[in-house]
Amino acid sequence: MKRLLTFCIISLTSVFFVQAQLKSPDDFLGYSLGSHFTPHHKVAEYFRQIAAAAPKNVKLIEYGKTNEGRPLMVAIVSAAENIDQLEQIRNNNLALTTGINTSVNLTKQPGLLWLSYNVHGNEANSTETSMKMLYTLASGTNKPATEWLKNTVVVIDPCLNPDGRDRYVNYFNSVVGKMPNSDPSSREHIEPWPGGRPNHYYFDLNRDWAWQTQIESQQRLALYNQWMPQVHVDFHEQGYNEPYYFAPAAEPVHQDITPWQKSFQVVVGKNNAKYFDAEGWQYFTKERFDLLYPSYGDTYPLYNGSIGMTYEQGGIRAGLSVVTNDGDTLTLKDRIAHHFTTGMSTLEITSLNHNKLLEEYKKYFQQELANAPGIYKSYIIKPTNLSRLKKLAELLTKNKIEFAYGGDKTGRAYDYDTQKEENYTLGRNDLIVNVQQSRAVLANVLLEPQTFVTDSNTYDITAWALPYVYGLKGYASKESIKGKYASLEEPKTVNTEVEKPLAWLFTWGTSEDAHVLIALQKENIKVRQADQPFSVSGKDYPAGTLIVLRAENERSVKGVKDKVTFIAKMLDKPVQAVSSGFVEKGKDFGSNVYPLLKQPKIAIVSGMEVSSLAFGEAWFYLEHDLNLSPSIINAKDINNLDINKINTLILPDGSYSPFIGDGLTAWLNKGGKLILMEDAIESVLEKKGFDIKKKEAVVKKDEKPEANKLLFKDKDRDDFETTIPGAIYKINLDATHPFSYGLGKAYYSLKTDRKIYEPFAKGWNIGLINDKSLMAGVVGKKAREELKTGLLIGVQDFGRGQVVYLANDPLFRNFWEGGKTLYGNILFCSY
Numbered sequence: 001m002k003r004l005l006t007f008c009i010i011s012l013t014s015v016f017f018v019q020a021q022l023k024s025p026d027d028f029l030g031y032s033l034g035s036h037f038t039p040h041h042k043v044a045e046y047f048r049q050i051a052a053a054a055p056k057n058v059k060l061i062e063y064g065k066t067n068e069g070r071p072l073m074v075a076i077v078s079a080a081e082n083i084d085q086l087e088q089i090r091n092n093n094l095a096l097t098t099g100i101n102t103s104v105n106l107t108k109q110p111g112l113l114w115l116s117y118n119v120h121g122n123e124a125n126s127t128e129t130s131m132k133m134l135y136t137l138a139s140g141t142n143k144p145a146t147e148w149l150k151n152t153v154v155v156i157d158p159c160l161n162p163d164g165r166d167r168y169v170n171y172f173n174s175v176v177g178k179m180p181n182s183d184p185s186s187r188e189h190i191e192p193w194p195g196g197r198p199n200h201y202y203f204d205l206n207r208d209w210a211w212q213t214q215i216e217s218q219q220r221l222a223l224y225n226q227w228m229p230q231v232h233v234d235f236h237e238q239g240y241n242e243p244y245y246f247a248p249a250a251e252p253v254h255q256d257i258t259p260w261q262k263s264f265q266v267v268v269g270k271n272n273a274k275y276f277d278a279e280g281w282q283y284f285t286k287e288r289f290d291l292l293y294p295s296y297g298d299t300y301p302l303y304n305g306s307i308g309m310t311y312e313q314g315g316i317r318a319g320l321s322v323v324t325n326d327g328d329t330l331t332l333k334d335r336i337a338h339h340f341t342t343g344m345s346t347l348e349i350t351s352l353n354h355n356k357l358l359e360e361y362k363k364y365f366q367q368e369l370a371n372a373p374g375i376y377k378s379y380i381i382k383p384t385n386l387s388r389l390k391k392l393a394e395l396l397t398k399n400k401i402e403f404a405y406g407g408d409k410t411g412r413a414y415d416y417d418t419q420k421e422e423n424y425t426l427g428r429n430d431l432i433v434n435v436q437q438s439r440a441v442l443a444n445v446l447l448e449p450q451t452f453v454t455d456s457n458t459y460d461i462t463a464w465a466l467p468y469v470y471g472l473k474g475y476a477s478k479e480s481i482k483g484k485y486a487s488l489e490e491p492k493t494v495n496t497e498v499e500k501p502l503a504w505l506f507t508w509g510t511s512e513d514a515h516v517l518i519a520l521q522k523e524n525i526k527v528r529q530a531d532q533p534f535s536v537s538g539k540d541y542p543a544g545t546l547i548v549l550r551a552e553n554e555r556s557v558k559g560v561k562d563k564v565t566f567i568a569k570m571l572d573k574p575v576q577a578v579s580s581g582f583v584e585k586g587k588d589f590g591s592n593v594y595p596l597l598k599q600p601k602i603a604i605v606s607g608m609e610v611s612s613l614a615f616g617e618a619w620f621y622l623e624h625d626l627n628l629s630p631s632i633i634n635a636k637d638i639n640n641l642d643i644n645k646i647n648t649l650i651l652p653d654g655s656y657s658p659f660i661g662d663g664l665t666a667w668l669n670k671g672g673k674l675i676l677m678e679d680a681i682e683s684v685l686e687k688k689g690f691d692i693k694k695k696e697a698v699v700k701k702d703e704k705p706e707a708n709k710l711l712f713k714d715k716d717r718d719d720f721e722t723t724i725p726g727a728i729y730k731i732n733l734d735a736t737h738p739f740s741y742g743l744g745k746a747y748y749s750l751k752t753d754r755k756i757y758e759p760f761a762k763g764w765n766i767g768l769i770n771d772k773s774l775m776a777g778v779v780g781k782k783a784r785e786e787l788k789t790g791l792l793i794g795v796q797d798f799g800r801g802q803v804v805y806l807a808n809d810p811l812f813r814n815f816w817e818g819g820k821t822l823y824g825n826i827l828f829c830s831y
Contacts, residue, residue: 022053022139025131033132034333035320037124037169040162044071046131047158054138056080057149064219067200070162072219077137078153079146082110089153090227096362097228097305099369099438106362111354112229114155114306115343116297119206121164122196123237124172125315125335130158132336133343145344148351155227160216161199168196172319180320182329184240188319194612201623202616203814206234207293207460209300210446211815212398213620225400230357231268231307231350234297235339237315241325243282244338245289245312246272249298252454253291256373256441257302260360264307264353271349272342281338292453293460294445303442305364307357311342368440377436378481379447380413381466382473383429383488385742387510388817390488392470393431395815401443403433404483413477416449416467417730417746419775424475432483449476450776461726461750463777468728468748471818501550501577503589504564505536508544509742511625512573514824517546518626519567521599525553525560528594529829531738534586537578544741544829547594549581595830600648600673602827603631605638605656614652614677617811625820626827639663643670648827653678653809660687669799675826677806681757689798692805693758695790697782720780724787726752727777729808731767731792738829739766739793739804742821748775749792749808750816754783756790757807764831767793793822795831 025033028046038046051060057080064072082089092109095102115133117126134156136142137149159165168191176188183189194202199214208217238245247265269285276283289310291299301308313335314324321331350357383389396403407426415422426432435443445451449465467474506516508529520527528547533540553560568575581589602622606615622628631646638649639661649672660683668674668689676684684690731747733740740747747767759765771788779787792807804826810819 022050022135024135024139033128034331034336037172037320037332038128038131039169039173040070040127040159040166043127043131043158044073047073047075047134050134050138051075057083057140058134058138059083059086061223063223064215066163066216068163070166072160072162072216073158074223075134075156075158076153077134077149077156078110079150082149082153086153093228094226096358097365097438099365101366102362106355106358109358110151110153111231111350111357112153112155112227113347113350114157114224114227114229114232114301115235115346116157116160116233117235118158118165119160119234119297120197120204120236121161121166121199122168122191123316124165124168124196125237125313125332125339126235127159127165128332129235129336129339129343130156132340134158136340136344137347145347148347151351151354152347154347155229157220160220161205163200164196164198171196176319182321182323184322189317189322191317193606193608193610194615198612198616201620202612203620204613206236206297207295207813209297210295210399210442211395211813213814218398221398228304229301229306230354230361231346232297232301232309233343233346234308234310235343236310236312237318237335238312239316240314240318240322240330242312242314243284244276244314244342245284245287245310246342247298247309247311248285249289249291249310250287250457251290252458254299254303254445255452256445257291258364260364261302261307264357264360265309267353268307268309268346268349272345275341275345279341288459290457290459292451292458292462294442294464296460303445304439305361305441309346311339313338365438368438369436372435372437372440372444374435374444374448376414376444376448376476376478377434378477378479379433379435379443380424380426380475380477380481381431381433381470382427383431384473385471385509385821386429386488386491387512388470388472388821389429389431391817392466392472393488395466396433396443399439399442399446401433401439401446402437403431405429405431405485405488407432407481407484409481411477411479413475413479414449416465416474416476416775419449422475426481428485428489430483432481434480434482436480447476453778457720457723458725458778461752461777463726463728463750463775465728465776468775469816469818471743471748471821498577498579501561501579502581503550503578504548505541505576505578506546506548506568506573508546509821511820511824512571513546514626514828515571516567516573517597517828518628519571520548520564521597523557523563523567525557525563527597529597529738530586530594531831532586532593535584536580536582538584539576540585542741543736544738546597547589549589597828597830598647600827601631601646602628602648602650603633603641603646604650604652605635605654606632607634609635609656609659610652610654614654614809617809617814618650618652618677620814621811621820621823626824635659641667641672643667643672647671648673648675650675651677651680651683654680654683656680656683660684665689665798668801668803671800673802673804674798675804675806678753678755678809681755681805681807684803690803691760691763691796692794692803695756695758697786721782722754723778723780724751724754724783725778726750727779728775729769729773729787729792730775731769731773733793734764734766737764737766738831739795739822739825741825741829743818747793747822748818749810750812751787751792751808754786755807756787756792757794757805759791760794760796763794763796765791765794767791
């Protein structure tokens with residue numbers, strides 16, 4: 001008895017000691033949570049402190065760093081017995097995702113709940129909430145939570161976007177006074193450009209889950225796929241005049257989301273509502289936030305078997321307090337309380353239903369393996385561009401989607417290009433995705449030619465089929481086809497050696513080819529480009545081929561042969577040396593069809609006039625895809641360009657009309673290249689020298705305006721007839737123009753607005769659409785009529801320079817790979 005009493009005393013002393021070391025957020029930070037915004041380094045310190053003070057209940061994983069070097073981390077919290085067996089629990093959980101019957105005892109396996117906070121940096125309440133959540137679960141002070149953790153392992157990611165959040169927090173903390181100003185017009189509620197929402201490169205990380213273009217997404221998804229939770233919650237904020245939103249979600253809901261996934265959202269929602277009702281807090285469900293686009297923090301988990309949900313608290317730019325339109329004062333402490341409540345409510349319902357969650361989770365993957373969703377059982381992607389095919393393979397690999405290559409089968413399947421059943425023959429390097437696999441739903445969602453949409457009032461784009469995105473020939477087959485080979489058969493690369501070559505030839509049409517050109521030009525090597533196909537030394541070369549003439553370079557570059565050879569080897573690109581410029585077909589190398597390529601000296605315009613997302617796409621593409629360092633300037637400086645320092649100017653989507661002046665036109669006349677993207681085109685309409693004209697909708701003489709068919713109950717919805725949230729159009733290209741190299745006769749583009757332009761009478765109509773151009777996605781009736789014919793890609797001469805018009809964004813979210821080929825041609829090719 002004495003020994004037992006001694007043990008109890010020691011155990012109680014140990015508990016009190018741990019709790020004494022484990023500080024609350026208020027004690028650690030030195031201020032009450034919600035009275036200040038906490039910088040990320042203090043959040044990281046707090047998470048480390050909790051993990052160190054409560055090692056039996058908390059495991060900290062630092063899974064990476066942001067572009068600016070801030071740590072990315074998750075805290076895993078559970079009962080001590082679960083933390084002791086954490087690796088076994090993780091492996092058991094992954095075994096369920098194989099779709100194969102396993103010996104995992106589901107009654108002893110806890111459920112996994114993953115809580116993601118602050119993917120948008122200026123939705124800053126979320127990270128503050130994560131500290132309260134961590135302390136509550138780790139401290140053992142909340143008895144119900146302690147019981148819930150016996151059945152649940154909770155993963156807490158305090159901030160998915162530390163760079164963006166610190167951008168917001170640092171600004172707010174630098175301008176707030178001794179007392180916060182609740183007037184929404186005060187400066188603390190008005191962020192400067194680009195705002196805290198995006199990451200370092202101004203990308204929306206909540207649209208990047210599937211594409212994983214950003215370093216934060218890549219590192220987070222690698223960890224996510226090692227755990228694969230049953231429930232995932234993505235915590236957000238919306239405008240501060242809005243009440244709280246939680247699941248169930250709005251239509252459209254993708255048809256591959258299961259009845260169980262939809263029904264459990266209702267179960268969670270009702271539990272959240274119970275607590276909100278008790279406090280008299282306002283909320284809404286089943287509105288605005290749909291489940292379609294595959295790259296969100298709710299849909300991506302759903303397409304991977306989880307219950308994915310978004311929770312939205314009113315509060316963007318609300319600061320520490322703000323007066324809403326209703327006259328109420330919303331505080332940061334209020335916002336924390338709301339997010340904390342739904343987080344705890346979700347933990348409760350996950351714990352109480354953990355057995356059912358695990359059973360349905362196991363069944364989900366078994367069903368995928370046994371009976372894949374959708375009408376198509378296999379997808380075939382042709383290697384029409386080997387570089388882009390490899391990038392597609394990389395994307396599938398990141399998402400754990402299985403594929404193989406090649407076979408000897410022939411058959412009929414849906415052709416993405418013709419939109420009809422066509423004959424096909426498998427080739428050795430055809431990439432084949434058989435959807436009878438554990439990631440069947442995600443594979444089907446990403447590859448299906450047409451996504452079924454029940455409601456056009458969507459929150460994002462409605463088409464993303466990967467063959468269109470990558471600009472590759474594709475087929476969807478109703479047969480189950482399996483590839484024969486695990487890897488590509490790489491073409492033999494031969495670097496030919498000629499003692500004294502007349503020229504060296506390189507291919508063109510991919511980012512890798514652009515790297516060759518960039519490397520050559522950095523060495524001051526002059527490079528020419530064939531604007532017509534030719535044959536020399538018994539080999540055919542397409543238009544676009546790069547040509548380095550030995551004699552014209554030896555005059556100014558020492559050791560040109562060694563440099564060309566070194567660059568080819570360093571970049572692993574084949575180079576063909578030829579000893580004569582006398583061609584068998586086409587024109588000899590002395591012809592003017594081999595123009596000298598100008599080395600681009602690029603500037604991008606940034607600032608309040610510019611869409612930060614569009615700017616970020618151009619910036620990221622140049623730096624990460626091409627390893628270039630563009631100059632970044634303000635709109636007010638575009639009339640002061642020095643043609644010797646900047647010869648290529650990019651105006652991303654934005655409004656520049658006041659800045660289009662004589663200085664810019666003088667720069668164009670000297671040989672500048674101006675690239676106008678999306679709404680930037682509107683800034684030059686009807687300005688002197690710019691020939692672009694908007695194509696207006698045709699109204700028939702006797703056509704009467706239609707009566708408003710919108711019912712009052714639908715006043716907050718888009719006009720369905722004019723909507724185009726994001727659809728794929730086939731743009732018919734002038735295949736002979738340099739901008740079409742590597743693309744051929746067609747380019748698949750995402751269209752997100754109704755703007756279209758008249759074809760040029762003078763100038764080059766490079767990309768046109770017709771009434772058969774719509775390939776996939778939602779487009780309202782009136783919008784379809786307006787987008788029947790017209791110009792989407794054009795270029796005009798302007799003195800010695802050029803103006804390029806891009807009505808659509810070729811760099812959309814940096815995952816639109818076909819657009820990168822087009823953009824590379826625009827930057828580097830001459831005509």
